[in-house]
Amino acid sequence: MKLRLTILFVVLVLVAAAQRPDFTVQQPVFKKDSFYVTKYGAKNDLTLNTKSIQQAIDVCNKNGGGVVVVPAGMWMTGPLVIKSNVNLHLQRGALLQFTADKSQYPLVAGNWEGLSQMRNQSPLSAENATNIAITGYGIIDGNGDAWRAMKKEKVTETQWKRLVASGGVLSEDKKTWYPSEASRYGSTLKNPGEIKPEKTKEFYESIKDFLRPNLLVFTSCKKVLLEGVTFQNSPAWCLHPLMCEDLTVRNVYAKNPWNAQNGDGIDVESCKNVLIEGSTFDVGDDGICIKSGRDEAGRKRGLPTENLIARYNTVYHAHGGFVIGSEMSGGARNLYVDNNTFIGTDIGLRFKTTRGRGGVVENIFVTNTTMKDIVAEAILFDMYYAAQDPVVLAGEKREPPKVETLPVNEGTPQFRKFLIRNVVCNGAEKAIFVRGLPEMNIKEIEMENLVIQANKGLDMTEATGISLKNVQLTVKETDPLMNIHNSQNIKLFNIAYNKADVLLNVTGEKSKGIVLNGVDAKKAKKGVEVNYGATEAAVKVM
Missing domain, CATH: 2.160.20.10 (Single-stranded right-handed beta-helix, Pectin lyase-like)
Structure with a gap:
């Protein structure tokens, strides 16, 4: 019985130790000037x-x-x-x-x-x-605010009208506002900012706002x-x-x-x-x-x-x-x-x-x-x-993921x-x-x-x-x-x-x-x- 209690105590000590950080975070120090x-x-x-x-x-x-x-x-x-x-x-x-x-x-x-x-x-x-x-x-x-796009369903009607009146451009379905055409264009591309040899300086400039x-x-x-x-x-x-x-x-x-x-x-x-x-x-x-x-x-x-x-x-x-x-x-x-x-x-x-x-x-x-x-x-x-987004918006439809077993790699x-x-x-x-x-x-x-x-x-x-x-x-x-x-x-x-x-x-x-x-x-x-x-x-x- 004593041996079992001793083993249990050792296990509890090890578990508790595993839950405590064993590292320190060094702090910066500055001159007073x-x-x-x-x-x-x-x-x-x-x-x-x-x-x-x-x-x-x-x-x-x-x-x-x-x-x-x-x-x-x-x-x-x-x-x-x-x-x-x-x-x-x-x-x-x-x-x-x-x-x-x-x-x-x-x-x-x-x-x-x-x-x-x-x-x-x-x-x-x-x-x-x-x-x-x-x-x-x-x-x-x-x-x-000068950079971000905005979806219509995420603002009130008054806010939406004010946003559209401020300038910028709308998506084809009129449901998303972009601060500029460059911002909108960038949103239509996959990983447009990814650095690749074939992309020119002119290309990046064309989507700069995005x-x-x-x-x-x-x-x-x-x-x-x-x-x-x-x-x-x-x-x-x-x-x-x-x-x-x-x-x-x-x-x-x-x-x-x-x-x-x-x-x-x-x-x-x-x-x-x-x-x-x-x-x-x-x-x-x-x-x-x-x-x-x-x-x-x-x-x-x-x-x-x-x-x-x-x-x-x-x-x-x-x-x-x-x-x-x-x-x-x-x-x-x-x-x-x-x-x-x-x-x-x-x-x-x-x-x-x-x-x-x-x-x-x-x-x-x-x-x-x-x-x-x-x-x-x-x-x-x-x-x-x-x-x-983790919460489905009103009117949004989502299909459940396809379940299949794939090779581990x-x-x-x-x-x-x-x-x-x-x-x-x-x-x-x-x-x-x-x-x-x-x-x-x-x-x-x-x-x-x-x-x-x-x-x-x-x-x-x-x-x-x-x-x-x-x-x-x-x-x-x-x-x-x-x-x-x-x-x-x-x-x-x-x-x-x-x-x-x-x-x-x-x-x-x-x-x-x-x-x-x-x-x-x-x-x-x-x-x-x-x-x-x-x-x-x-x-x-x-």
Whole structure:
């Protein structure tokens, strides 16, 4: 007996240790020397201050670093490049306003959605810089309205009429507004910005307006700090650290209109040693998103996002609160997500990929998550991502994905080894959705101590080694409460629920090893149903 208790204690200690980060995130340190942008000619009016502010940054860098100070006021500027040992500091009341004049943003080789692409230069950028920061209490506005297209169904009739009257062009079906013909033309092409030898400078110029920049792109930088500042109205993604190391994002506010196309909050791509804490995201696409490149290009880069802590953050409107994918071809591992709150997001915890990506996502620890008014799924794993909004718009028709078994190859993605513990969700369309591939199931997922109020319960297909323990489901649609298709070794322990016409529906000839333990089947009108190739032997009730 003592030996068994000792073994159990050792196991618990090992499990607890695995859930604690064993890495540190190094912080930048700056000289106290201050370089006020006004000293270099910057004016608090509508003057374009690009040269003055950039000069302050350059001089600060050449003098060994320090703080470039943006005082209270309106500071209009074009794109700025942050240099090593520079802390760009916005004092309270400062508005750093990037110009709507697209001619101020030259086309540069960059990276977009995991591929090398031509883009307009980002308003804020840095490359191969060390010891850099943007801090303070001010606002950085990317003037994204001048760049983004807009779908008619995402605005009111009055807003639509005002938008059309402002200029720009409409799509052929008159349902999408573009700020220019170049923007519209670019939207009709597949990956138009992708860098290829046959594409000329003239071609890229013809679609320049379509190649929207991310508000901030830091590439291959070390010891990076973003703190206190509001980043808003980005042309595309708001914050995009790419291949950075030792990144801290603390107490920032990323703010975009809810209908901002590609208006992500932060996309951490192929970064190592990351801390995101105390920040707020209210955006038009995913809130906190983890990426690592796309398809063959991402696999060739081979840099996972690893060693990340995301804690004490709040996400309001977003397609997903905390998200991995879909461009995760370089993989993701050792992510620790703790004490975050999602209010009104389309999906809460969103893990998405598709065939062709490849990459392994593993060792993901999500604890102490609070959610409210989630539009779709509270927890979602989906390997059939189709680059669509997670919530179907009124009148929109979508066909379900074609289910077929394909050979496993380097483009086959993998999701495995997740722990999701202590989740409370007050309101969702569906509690849990898990959809793997026939040739590569979603594997080794442990969900424990969940309290979820939703319209629907559990929907699972092509999954292996999934454990749900101590789960309370309060649902409206109860036929069935839980649906499992073509899945193996599924453990359902201590599942409490308010009502069920059918407690568990099991389908598919591949289903086996499904165990119900500590579940009161008597509350349901019917306990277990097996259909469409599943057998009674697939389910064991204890």
